Structures are given as structure tokens and as C-alpha cells.
Amino acid sequence: MKLLQALVRLCDTKGASDIHMIEGQPACVRLDGKLVPVPKDGKDIIVTRDDITSVLETLPRQQKQEFEENWDVDFSLNFDKASGRVNVGMSNQGKYSLTMRYLRHVIPNMEDLGIEVSHLLKLASHDRGLVIVAGETGSGKTTTIATILNHINKTRHGKILTTENPVEYIYERDKCLIEQREIGRDVKLFEMALKYALRKNPNAYLLGEVRDAVTARAALEASETGILTFCTIHALNALPAIARLANMVTGDGRMREEDFYLHLSHALRGIIAQRLVQKLGGGRLPIYEIFHVTAVNTVFIADRDYPRLERSLYQETNVHQHRCLHRLLHMDPCPVAFDLQTGGIMADILGDMWKQVYENELKYKEYKMPAIQ
Numbered sequence: 001m002k003l004l005q006a007l008v009r010l011c012d013t014k015g016a017s018d019i020h021m022i023e024g025q026p027a028c029v030r031l032d033g034k035l036v037p038v039p040k041d042g043k044d045i046i047v048t049r050d051d052i053t054s055v056l057e058t059l060p061r062q063q064k065q066e067f068e069e070n071w072d073v074d075f076s077l078n079f080d081k082a083s084g085r086v087n088v089g090m091s092n093q094g095k096y097s098l099t100m101r102y103l104r105h106v107i108p109n110m111e112d113l114g115i116e117v118s119h120l121l122k123l124a125s126h127d128r129g130l131v132i133v134a135g136e137t138g139s140g141k142t143t144t145i146a147t148i149l150n151h152i153n154k155t156r157h158g159k160i161l162t163t164e165n166p167v168e169y170i171y172e173r174d175k176c177l178i179e180q181r182e183i184g185r186d187v188k189l190f191e192m193a194l195k196y197a198l199r200k201n202p203n204a205y206l207l208g209e210v211r212d213a214v215t216a217r218a219a220l221e222a223s224e225t226g227i228l229t230f231c232t233i234h235a236l237n238a239l240p241a242i243a244r245l246a247n248m249v250t251g252d253g254r255m256r257e258e259d260f261y262l263h264l265s266h267a268l269r270g271i272i273a274q275r276l277v278q279k280l281g282g283g284r285l286p287i288y289e290i291f292h293v294t295a296v297n298t299v300f301i302a303d304r305d306y307p308r309l310e311r312s313l314y315q316e317t318n319v320h321q322h323r324c325l326h327r328l329l330h331m332d333p334c335p336v337a338f339d340l341q342t343g344g345i346m347a348d349i350l351g352d353m354w355k356q357v358y359e360n361e362l363k364y365k366e367y368k369m370p371a372i373q
Contacts, residue, residue: 001051001054001055003021003047004019004051004100007021007027007038008079008084010029010038011029011102012081012102012104017102018035018099018100019084019098019102020035021097021098021099022097022098023049023096023097026038026046027044027047030138032279033276033284049096055098056073056088058077060185063075063184072088072089072090073087073088074165074184076166076182078170083170086166101168103143103169105170107146107171108146109147113140113144114286115272115286115290119290120147120151123148123272124155126228128227128228129223129228129229129267129268129269130220130229130267131229131231131269132233132268132270133273134232134237134241134271134273135232135235135274136234138276141232143169144274145230146168146169148230149206150171153176153178154175156175157175158175158176160179160206161180161181161200162179162181162205162206162208163193163194163197163208164183164206164208165184165190166183166185167180167181167182167185179200181193191214194214197222198221198227202227203228204228204229205222205227205229207230207231209231209234210245213252216248217255220249220260238273238290239309239310239313241271246260246264261301261302261304262302264301265293266298269292270291271289271290272288272290273288274287275349277336278337279336285328285336287321287324287328287345288319288324289320289321289324290318290319294317296312297309314369321349322367325362343358346362
């Protein structure tokens with residue numbers, strides 16, 4: 001446990017986001033998206049089995065039993081200034097490994113996220129419906145939702161319920177009652193937490209990651225019963241998040257595709273899709289899309305009309321990823337790496353299409369919306 005605590009202190013002082021400990025290998029932290037070894041006296045710190053098993057010893061009996069049965073366990077740890085989302089498992093022919101996401105206790109303000117505040121406020125203002133935050137692992141999805149929920153906590157009376165595996169950010173009660181349930185610590189099974197969530201009568205509900213048909217249907221059901229429901233999903237852009245959700249819900253044959261899109265058209269309020277990119281001078285900032293569902297868009301969703309949804313994403317009421325890139329490229333100075341030869345961050349995000357997008361949309365001082373057929 002001493003090594004983990006030392007690495008946590010390093011995360012606090014250096015701004016690292018993750019800790020990686022694999023038995024027999026150097027201890028590492030992730031700084032600005034890059035994994036780097038942690039030296040001591042000029043040498044790498046080699047992780048021992050005791051460094052990891054001493055962490056397991058702090059767990060409740062049920063989670064210890066889960067590790068003994070499955071050789072994998074997820075849990076959270078609390079430290080002075082942060083909490084940690086931890087996984088301990090086995091790898092490399094019976095050796096122990098630990099990975100921890102470092103989460104500061106202080107939930108950022110909306111102004112600190114790098115996402116246009118007016119759009120976050122609009123999503124936070126809904127009384128009911130489904131809000132999806134999409135992105136790859138480590139893209140800041142949890143932080144974005146925590147910021148929105150904390151705004152709700154500070155500005156209206158009600159109850160916030162979360163179902164998490166494990167709990168990440170800790171909310172302090174302000175105007176809302178707070179009920180955070182961690183799988184394995186507060187409730188035995190994720191399915192049980194979903195089953196009883198609606199009976200807890202929340203106003204806002206964080207379901208966590210949608211990873212299968214069960215969680216996807218639970219998100220839809222909660223949002224349709226008058227609860228403002230938040231979930232995350234692995235997708236790089238806003239509209240692919242809808243398609244991924246559809247595949248989960250309809251993949252097992254229990255719901256027809258047309259029924260899913262009809263339900264979603266009534267439930268969905270908005271989608272944020274984000275990824276973090278390297279910032280010049282250190283740190284990272286988000287590239288994002290924001291899709292707000294309007295009365296017109298509900299028809300497009302029900303009809304599964306993705307071309308029209310794509311066109312609506314370019315409208316002023318929304319933020320297309322290209323418009324977000326345009327804003328960054330025309331800042332003075334530009335905060336991200338870009339040049340006309342290699343494309344820099346443009347090539348990382350848009351691939352081989354970056355030159356075409358730049359010439360058609362982004363090189364002009366005023367954003368030029370493309371002609372979409």
C-alpha cells in the first residue's frame with residue numbers, strides 16, 4: 001500500500017491521471033496521455049507482489065471473495081485529496097497487476113472543462129430524459145457528467161442517485177439529497193442496483209457505463225419514467241453513439257429496431273462526444289461534439305434518418321466536431337499542434353480526410369458549413 005500511496009502523491013503534484021503497477025515491472029503513471037516510469041534514486045521502481053496484495057487486504061470481505069473467485073475485481077479507494085477507480089487482476093502467467101484512475105475530490109466547474117458552458121447548462125436544465133456522454137477510455141466522460149450533476153446539486157432541490165462500479169467522484173450534499181451506490185460495497189450486483197433504482201425516486205440518475213443490452217434498456221426505462229438519466233458509452237462521435245446504443249438494445253432480439261428508435265426519439269435530450277488531445281505547453285483539452293434533440297430531430301431519430309441527423313449536427317444550436325476544431329485552429333495562439341504538411345492534431349482526429357476538411361471548412365476565419373447531400 002505504501003507504493004500506491006506514494007504514486008497517488010505524485011499524481012497530485014504532477015497532474016498524472018492513471019497509475020499502473022504490474023508485478024515485476026516498473027511502476028508507471030500517465031502524464032498528459034503518455035505512460036512514463038517513476039524513478040527513485042535514478043532507477044525504476046520495480047513493483048512487487050506485496051505492493052499489490054497489500055491493497056487487496058484493505059477491501060471488504062465480499063470484494064476479496066470476488067477476486068478469489070474471478071481473479072479480477074473493481075473497487076474504489078479514498079485518499080486525502082482524491083479517490084481512485086481501481087482494478088486488480090492477474091496477468092503474465094499468474095502475476096498481479098493494478099490499474100488506478102486518479103480522480104481529484106474537487107469536481108471542476110463548468111468553466112474549467114473546455115466545453116462551451118451554454119451547452120452544458122442546457123443539458124443540465126432538463127427535468128427528464130436521457131443524456132449520453134460518449135468517448136473513448138480516458139476521455140473525461142466521468143468528469144463531464146460529474147460537473148453537470150454537481151451543477152444540478154447546487155442549483156435545484158431534488159435527489160441524485162448514482163450506480164457506479166466503482167464510485168468515482170464524491171458529491172457533497174448541497175440542495176440535493178445524494179445517494180451513491182457502489183457495486184460490491186453498497187449493493188451486491190449491478191442488475192439489482194438497476195432493478196431498485198426507480199423505486200428510490202431520484203430526480204437525476206447516473207447509471208454509469210452502458211455496456212450491454214441490460215444497461216442500455218435500463219437507461220431508456222429510467223429516462224422514460226420522468227428521471228433525468230445520465231450514462232456513458234464508448235463511441236467517438238455523437239451519432240455513432242446512437243447506433244451503438246441501438247445495436248446493444250436490439251442485438252438480443254428482445255426489442256425491434258423500429259421500436260427502439262421510437263423510444264429513443266421520446267427519451268433522448270442530448271449527446272456529448274469528446275476526446276482529449278495534447279495541448280501545446282503541457283496538459284490536454286477536449287475536442288467535442290454536442291447534439292441537442294429538438295422537435296424536428298425526434299422525427300429524424302424515429303425514422304432512423306442519419307443523413308438528416310448529420311445535417312442537423314452542423315446547425316448553430318449544436319456543435320459539430322469540425323466546428324470545435326475550427327475554433328481551436330483560429331485561436332491566437334493556437335493551443336494545439338497543427339501544420340499544413342502533416343496536419344498535426346487534425347490528422348490524428350480526422351485521418352486521411354483532414355486536408356479535405358481543412359480546405360472545405362476550416363481554413364476560413366468564419367466557419368464554412370459544408371454542403372451535405
